[in-house]
Amino acid sequence: MALLELDGVDALYGRIQALRKVSITVDKGEVVALIGSNGAGKTTTLRTISGLMHPASGTIKFDGREITTTRPSKIVELGICQSPEGRRLFPRMTVVDNLVMGAYTRNDKPAIASDMDRVFTLFPRLKERRTQIAGTLSGGEQQMLAMGRALMARPKLMMLDEPSLGLAPILIETIFSIVREINSQGTTVLLVEQNANKALEVANRAYVLETGVIVQEGSGRELLASEAVQKAYLGM
């Protein structure tokens, strides 16, 4: 069953068209990857889903409900949370306070506390650094905190924007294995990546975005095997 459905979405920055008739479906329980090069419109797609910008035309549906022009805070309440590109932590807040902000839309204190324990189990490093100011964490720790913060909303759909960007290869492995784990615990994931190889390995299905247009879609394995994708994104 489709959890998220974008149908013919156009998005504009002023007069520049960033997305052209983008249609994406994410089913419950899936990991879907959105790959493409810099400036292809991947982040714009996520911003549009999150409600930070609204489509010029087309519709977005989430969990059977139209959210095309819903405001961002409402969208979070409905169950979409994003770990944005560049992490975008609250740099002068502690690790714990960043996680608390992630649970901003929730009121159930005991459940929030147990979710924080869950985040600390997924990312033991964050537990060690719980009172540290987020801006002073290393790149890898910041990425873990960004993902942990998004999890704190207990989202039905978690969107990850470039989680591997700027990380050492060993950390990239960790991050992707955690993406798998989060998914196996029941959260649907929409993953945006330039690291197409890794993304396609994790993803059930994937879309290829090129200058604002979806040019290809298929299962992760199909796209990994596809000649065009190999040439353009996998450096083969």
Added chain:
Amino acid sequence: MSLPDYGFYILCGTAVILLLTEAVRDTTNFAQTLVFGLTQGAIFALVALGYTMVYGIIELINFAHGDVFTLSAYVGTTILGLFAVNEGSFTALNLAVLVIIFPVVMLIMGGINVAIERVAYRPLRNAPRLAPLITAIGMSFFLEGVMFLWKGPATVHFPNILPQWTTTVAGVFFGFKDIFVIVTAAILVALLAFFINRTRLGKAMRATAQDRDAAQLMGIDINRTIAATFFIGALLAGAGGIIYGLYYGTVYYQLGFRTGLIAFTAAVFGGIGNIPGAAIGGLIIGLTAAFSDIYIGGRWTQVVIFGILIGVLVFRPTGLLGMRVPEK
């Protein structure tokens, strides 16, 4: 540490050494000035907090803030006029009025400031930064015009309903007024610190200030946090206006222009956007003004204060507590 940093420390160090020499030479005079400086510094601090909070969250220098401060004194004196308060001695009625005047005026000013944000700044949220800045100046003139029409160009009397008790300790003269101003300001700053650091809305305000998009992605309604910031800034300015009226006894419609600029200097000195910085900056600017009045001469005080503004902007734009602004 860079060269401008050294310049900043050398300037501050020189000022402190000169003051210490004076403190040794004539301790009584120094202590007397210190008391006065702390008192007016407490008032500057209350106003400076509103500047810095608004700047921190929407990067707007809210030039109308000084006038919100003045307007609260106008509202305060009007409300006091409704009661038969006794200015000669401290009666039970005075106490009762004193207890209610603060919350009433503060809430009224909070409401007014939220309305100002709604009509004058929110429509320009995504406009180039100069646009809301100009609107803020316009709003400042508007509020001054309202006060001019309301009570005329002359100074307006503010009833002194505080106890008249005064004393002299080791040659230093002070009264209940001085203690009242400093204690009230300290309580308000402590409440603000608690609110900002411990409550859900306070944390959401900090999150909005640190990264507005990320705050939205966490489900924070930024219209609400921004309105709350204006509300709280006006609560503090409102209290500041009443305290000012009680302390000095008169206000006039353009008071907020100068006080606002001085409080703004205090906010910049402490590090614009930095809340503890604004409180400390207010105290330091208040002390500076008092010491300048006594040791350099009153006519130089504005030169000294705005000289500090220029000096901080040149040598240390991030201010005393130097908030490191994250790269975006």
